[in-house]
Amino acid sequence: MRQRILIEVGLALGLSLLAVASLSAAEDGAKSTPDEGRKNALPVPRFVSLKSDKVNVRRGPSSDQAIVWVFSRAGLPVEVIAESENWRRVRDSEGADGWVFHSLLSGRRTVLISPWTKGGESVPLYASRSTNSHAVASLQAGVLGNVTSCDGEWCQLSIDTYSGYVQQDKLWGVYRGEQVN
Numbered sequence: 001m002r003q004r005i006l007i008e009v010g011l012a013l014g015l016s017l018l019a020v021a022s023l024s025a026a027e028d029g030a031k032s033t034p035d036e037g038r039k040n041a042l043p044v045p046r047f048v049s050l051k052s053d054k055v056n057v058r059r060g061p062s063s064d065q066a067i068v069w070v071f072s073r074a075g076l077p078v079e080v081i082a083e084s085e086n087w088r089r090v091r092d093s094e095g096a097d098g099w100v101f102h103s104l105l106s107g108r109r110t111v112l113i114s115p116w117t118k119g120g121e122s123v124p125l126y127a128s129r130s131t132n133s134h135a136v137a138s139l140q141a142g143v144l145g146n147v148t149s150c151d152g153e154w155c156q157l158s159i160d161t162y163s164g165y166v167q168q169d170k171l172w173g174v175y176r177g178e179q180v181n
Contacts, residue, residue, distance in 0.1 A: 061087030077173030
């Protein structure tokens with residue numbers, strides 16, 4: 001297994017992920033099917049966020065399974081891609097996946113600003129839903145924001161003391177065209 005470490009980006013606005021291993025779907029060792037044990041009516045896949053600064057990600061849907069890495073930033077968005085009883089298989093913005101106990105996840109919607117962008121490219125936080133409006137802030141890749149709403153093209157975000165709009169295709173944590181109220 002390859003090791004990876006993602007260091008903090010943008011001080012308090014960034015993210016920190018301590019990854020001790022990355023798994024592919026073939027390596028995860030889970031024997032359950034994606035919908036096995038589903039008791040809720042929530043869709044899969046869907047985005048959620050982490051409740052805690054320390055969330056263990058396991059090889060399979062059981063506390064007996066090995067911890068393969070640890071998320072270390074509350075609020076990070078993750079995508080639920082499968083469920084098994086009280087466990088959720090999640091994928092992060094880098095594509096790594098593993099199993100997390102359901103109570104460590106929140107329905108609160110958050111996003112990362114263009115985590116796929118490397119280098120100094122920033123994303124403007126606009127005052128209104130238009131690239132012609134003035135930029136309230138310039139957001140670096142990996143900045144974490146709280147979703148207020150999305151209309152399918154733009155999301156209204158709050159980030160620290162800033163509030164404004166970002167084009168939805170520049171965000172990880174919402175689907176293209178998704179509406180969030």
